[in-house]
Amino acid sequence: MKQMIKFILNGEPVELEIEPHLTLLQLLRDKLELTGTKEGCGMGECGACTVLLDGRTVNSCIFPALEVEGKKVMTIEGLTDAQGNLHPIQKAFVEYGAIQCGFCTPGMVLSAKALLDESPKPTEEEIRHGIAGNLCRCTGYLQIIQAIKAVSEQ
Amino acid sequence: MEGSMKKFDYLRPQTLEEAFSLLNQHGKKAKLIAGGTDVIVLIKQKAMMPQVLISLRGIPGLDQIRYDGALKIGAMVTHRDIEKSEVIRKEFSALTDAADVLGSIQIRNVATIGGNICTAAPSADTATPLLVLGTQVKIKSLSEERTVPIEGFFTGPGETILKKGEMVTELIIPKPLPNTGSAYSKLQRRLALDLPILGVSVLLSLDKGTVSCSDMLCTTSPISSILHTMEKDELTCKEIRIALGVAAPTPIRAVKAENLMRGKKISDELLEEVANTASVEAQPRDSIRGEAWYRKDLIRVLVKRMAMKSIERVVRPEETIFPERLW
Numbered sequence: 001m002k003q004m005i006k007f008i009l010n011g012e013p014v015e016l017e018i019e020p021h022l023t024l025l026q027l028l029r030d031k032l033e034l035t036g037t038k039e040g041c042g043m044g045e046c047g048a049c050t051v052l053l054d055g056r057t058v059n060s061c062i063f064p065a066l067e068v069e070g071k072k073v074m075t076i077e078g079l080t081d082a083q084g085n086l087h088p089i090q091k092a093f094v095e096y097g098a099i100q101c102g103f104c105t106p107g108m109v110l111s112a113k114a115l116l117d118e119s120p121k122p123t124e125e126e127i128r129h130g131i132a133g134n135l136c137r138c139t140g141y142l143q144i145i146q147a148i149k150a151v152s153e154q
Numbered sequence: 155m156e157g158s159m160k161k162f163d164y165l166r167p168q169t170l171e172e173a174f175s176l177l178n179q180h181g182k183k184a185k186l187i188a189g190g191t192d193v194i195v196l197i198k199q200k201a202m203m204p205q206v207l208i209s210l211r212g213i214p215g216l217d218q219i220r221y222d223g224a225l226k227i228g229a230m231v232t233h234r235d236i237e238k239s240e241v242i243r244k245e246f247s248a249l250t251d252a253a254d255v256l257g258s259i260q261i262r263n264v265a266t267i268g269g270n271i272c273t274a275a276p277s278a279d280t281a282t283p284l285l286v287l288g289t290q291v292k293i294k295s296l297s298e299e300r301t302v303p304i305e306g307f308f309t310g311p312g313e314t315i316l317k318k319g320e321m322v323t324e325l326i327i328p329k330p331l332p333n334t335g336s337a338y339s340k341l342q343r344r345l346a347l348d349l350p351i352l353g354v355s356v357l358l359s360l361d362k363g364t365v366s367c368s369d370m371l372c373t374t375s376p377i378s379s380i381l382h383t384m385e386k387d388e389l390t391c392k393e394i395r396i397a398l399g400v401a402a403p404t405p406i407r408a409v410k411a412e413n414l415m416r417g418k419k420i421s422d423e424l425l426e427e428v429a430n431t432a433s434v435e436a437q438p439r440d441s442i443r444g445e446a447w448y449r450k451d452l453i454r455v456l457v458k459r460m461a462m463k464s465i466e467r468v469v470r471p472e473e474t475i476f477p478e479r480l481w
Contacts, residue, residue: 001163020164023194043195045347047260056234056263062194063264064187066164067211111259132346133258 007068009034010078024060024068025049028075036076036106040135047134050107051075057114057133076106079113089113089151096147100138108134112148121152159197162204166212170323173208174296178319180206186321188230188269191261216268216323225327229268233280237262246327247467248283248336248355255279255340258347268322271307274314274404275349281308281405282355283338284325285397292324301326308404331393334359335467337460341444341452351444352452353399356460360420360468361390378422380469381462385421392417396428396457401436401449408432411457420465429458 002017009032018027028034028051037060040048044062051060052074079087089112092098099105108131115122115130122130127148128141136144167173177184185204187193188211196202210216216230221241236242236253243250256262256270256279270280271291281304289304296319304325307314316322330336336357342348394415396408411432418424438449 003164019161021159021161043198044191044261047258050260057260058264059260062191064164064190064194064207064209066166067209114259130259133260
């Protein structure tokens with residue numbers, strides 16, 4: 001039986017009826033057509049589907065959609081400002097070549113945001129720890145770490 | 155890979171009573187879900203096919219950490235909350251070690267400690283710290299409440315003493331004796347998102363009321379030198395608990411090894427013997443992550459190392475902030 005759900009998505013209130021077995025990832029991509037969030041492994045191991053839930057990172061592919069009731073969800077689409085300008089973390093990723101195929105990037109950027117919101121001047125060790133839940137098969141991580149470091153020094 | 159799941163109903167009770175009555179009403183068709191980082195994966199793998207999931211997330215009070223004489227951790231407390239808790243870091247360090255290496259931050263933000271022990275994997279990261287810390291598990295049903303030592307909680311891989319209609323609501327950990335340190339080591343191939351090849355926890359209490367190392371020797375020297383100094387000071391081990399994960403069908407205490415050490419003068423030689431005994435006591439199996447002989451060998455190494463780290467944490471509590479040093 002479908003259930004009503006109300007939450008804040010990228011700053012805007014959302015209210016809709018959904019099937020109870022949906023994951024948050026299915027809700028975002030299939031029902032709300034926000035395809036910035038990617039499905040990698042689908043088992044909570046790669047972090048490609050990372051979104052922010054009340055400011056904390058979660059793997060949306062194994063998170064029950066109904067549990068976002070009353071909470072704030074931020075996806076990669078919510079990171080740009082009203083004029084569509086990229087967030088400083090996104091700019092730094094572009095500048096430092098921290099993106100190759102791009103599949104891990106939305107999740108990686110949101111993990112970086114959660115890290116910097118909590119600890120604005122992280123050490124390299126803390127950056128590595130902060131993005132340990134996001135696999136990247138292209139960059140070797142160095143450029144990603146440099147980009148996050150650069151943002152923290154701005 | 156494909157993200158679709160077999161359909162199920164998803165119920166969100168707002169009180170414990172409501173959760174129990176739903177559990178009784180739906181019986182075997184229902185499964186409790188805490189964070190869901192195990193349950194949803196099992197459903198996706200078709201290893202579990204409940205018709206109804208009963209979520210405990212909306213029930214108030216289960217997600218609190220309180221410290222009033224004893225440490226009380228609600229079943230719905232996340233690993234991330236444990237990792238960030240200062241009181242746990244200072245007084246119950248082995249649990250911080252475990253919370254900090256489970257899965258990834260994304261997993262730790264969601265996965266709960268109650269879920270971790272109820273899934274009852276032999277590899278559960280929090281199981282061995284909870285064993286050495288002397289944890290009591292509070293279990294409730296609609297009409298009853300009981301508290302059991304965690305030693306008796308696990309009955310097999312994925313199996314616990316929980317009966318139909320029961321759930322874990324809280325973990326109660328007594329305040330440690332003075333001069334107590336504890337530590338957990340997870341042997342794994344990657345630094346994140348891995349299950350342990352082996353998990354080893356040790357808790358050690360020293361008998362001396364004034365253990366301090368204000369002299370230069372203790373602040374700069376390796377722990378092996380401190381151990382040597384302790385030998386000369388004839389320091390006694392008042393209490394020791396050793397727990398092993400992935401070393402038997404359930405997480406276990408290495409009781410014979412503990413008995414060798416309890417009440418004895420601390421020495422390097424005795425620690426070696428204790429670690430050897432723990433290794434002999436363990437019954438690991440060959441598995442895809444590691445073979446039995448390798449696990450046995452590493453139990454010997456890690457039991458000694460975690461005993462030394464526990465001692466170091468008594469002597470140099472500030473070291474608990476960065477527990478990564480190896481020796």
